[in-house]
Amino acid sequence: MRKSFLALVFLALCPLLVAQQALNNDSIIKLVKAGLSDDLIVSTINASPGSYDTSADGLIALKKARVSDKVVSAIIVKSASGGPPAAAQPSPPTIPPLSPMPETAEQTPVNPDDPATFHEAGIYVFSDSAPAESKMTMLEPSIYTQGKTGGLFTSAMTYGLAKIKTNAVLRGAHANFRVSDPQPVFYFYFEERSAGLSHASSPFGGTSTPNEYTLLKFNIKGDTRETVIGKENVFGASGGTDDKAVTAFAYTKLRPGVYKVTLNAPLQPGEYGFISGSGSVDNRVFDFGKN
Numbered sequence: 001m002r003k004s005f006l007a008l009v010f011l012a013l014c015p016l017l018v019a020q021q022a023l024n025n026d027s028i029i030k031l032v033k034a035g036l037s038d039d040l041i042v043s044t045i046n047a048s049p050g051s052y053d054t055s056a057d058g059l060i061a062l063k064k065a066r067v068s069d070k071v072v073s074a075i076i077v078k079s080a081s082g083g084p085p086a087a088a089q090p091s092p093p094t095i096p097p098l099s100p101m102p103e104t105a106e107q108t109p110v111n112p113d114d115p116a117t118f119h120e121a122g123i124y125v126f127s128d129s130a131p132a133e134s135k136m137t138m139l140e141p142s143i144y145t146q147g148k149t150g151g152l153f154t155s156a157m158t159y160g161l162a163k164i165k166t167n168a169v170l171r172g173a174h175a176n177f178r179v180s181d182p183q184p185v186f187y188f189y190f191e192e193r194s195a196g197l198s199h200a201s202s203p204f205g206g207t208s209t210p211n212e213y214t215l216l217k218f219n220i221k222g223d224t225r226e227t228v229i230g231k232e233n234v235f236g237a238s239g240g241t242d243d244k245a246v247t248a249f250a251y252t253k254l255r256p257g258v259y260k261v262t263l264n265a266p267l268q269p270g271e272y273g274f275i276s277g278s279g280s281v282d283n284r285v286f287d288f289g290k291n
Contacts, residue, residue, distance in 0.1 A: 031044065126186070174220075208257070270290055272290060
């Protein structure tokens with residue numbers, strides 16, 4: 001009981017203690033590693049002088065240190081509202097929705113939940129009814145293995161008519177991320193040049209449009225999820241994915257490297273994933289589940 005009381009006293013006094021010196025990016029990372037809550041860190045940022053690095057490299061370093069978007073936004077607002085910067089920094093410009101952003105403006109995530117602002121490369125799910133802090137959620141890519149059903153012997157015994165199916169197999173019966181909206185909206189962000197990142201560090205590899213991806217439904221097989229990504233017979237002819245597992249979608253180009261993806265039909269409850277049309281990008285799939 002005494003330890004809990006002392007912990008509460010420490011958390012209450014923490015902003016006053018930190019306020020005695022100017023904060024910087026390293027100070028914020030230390031507070032995050034110490035386990036302080038986002039609300040407490042934001043209060044400390046607002047109440048204390050600070051000298052922050054809000055360049056692209058500075059923001060990337062904060063994200064790598066697992067600093068939340070809420071805390072990063074507080075740092076940007078503090079820097080723009082009069083906090084003593086280390087060097088003269090331009091205030092984040094107001095970016096008109098769905099319009100091309102200048103090179104210097106792309107570097108600052110003005111609002112991480114606004115599809116029109118800069119985002120790291122990836123596939124995001126947008127929900128307008130979700131709380132403000134979670135409208136835009138990035139799908140984390142999963143690695144799948146390949147398995148075959150049928151076989152050359154079966155195909156040969158049927159004069160090549162039987163198909164040898166290549167399956168993408170994911171561990172776990174269900175994806176970690178779930179959606180409840182039957183027709184969620186997705187945003188594809190391919191552009192990485194503003195952050196100085198190469199294709200090698202991009203989750204997309206060398207792909208550049210949603211047209212190079214297929215949205216497939218997975219079948220649950222015990223503690224795995226499987227979907228067909230290729231077919232062939234004894235003669236080597238390929239038939240591609242299973243049409244019954246494909247969910248068609250349309251996309252609109254919002255600006256170079258940014259696309260809005262909408263589904264042609266509502267999703268049924270189950271397991272889904274975006275897979276590159278070429279079969280794989282390092283065997284990665286952007287998977288999610290529909291409740």
